[in-house]
Amino acid sequence: MAQARSEAFYRDHGVPDTVNGRFEMIVLHVALVVARLQAEGEEGQELARTMLEAFVADVDDACRRIGIGDMGVPRHVKKATAAVLERGSIYRTAMAAPRTGDDDPLADAVGVHAWGEPLTTDHAGRRALADYVRRTVASLDAQSGERITEGTVLFPSVLTN
Secondary structure, three states: OOOOOOHHHHHOOOOOOOHHHHHHHHHHHHHHHHHHHHOOHHHHHHHHHHHHHHHHHHHHHHHHHOOOOOOOHHHHHHHHHHHHHHHHHHHHHHHHOOOEOOEOHHHHHHHHHHHOOOOOOOOHHHHHHHHHHHHHHHHHHHOOHHHHHOOOOOOOOOOOO
16 A cells, blocks of 8 residues: 555656545555465465455445445445456556557556546656556566565565666
């Protein structure tokens, strides 16, 4: 959560500092960590489920705090959980697709979700966010499985040096 709340996403990359923009940054980080955990066999898959359950509990709590009634909360929680799984799949597919010139499928994917609409013009923020995602995946992959399953996850700086 702390990484997803980093001011640099909003101040320097232009991710909207809104409920939806912040939600997308949380979903992005949960999806990346869940994918890394799942690569650690049975123990990692159990921890990934536990992480998703914690995410669901947090979304449930947040919905109630902002005044969504008891009848609407399950629908929002279901959508949020589906978002994590969907985004994880979309981002993995986009990362596997080749970048050619100015065409970057990952930048397009994170742009559509973080900004909430298709971007029709070049946007430095989406390219910077895509680069951050690539650096994060590389960083998570480089961390030992033991470290990851113990819950010690290190993220790279949001900004490149």
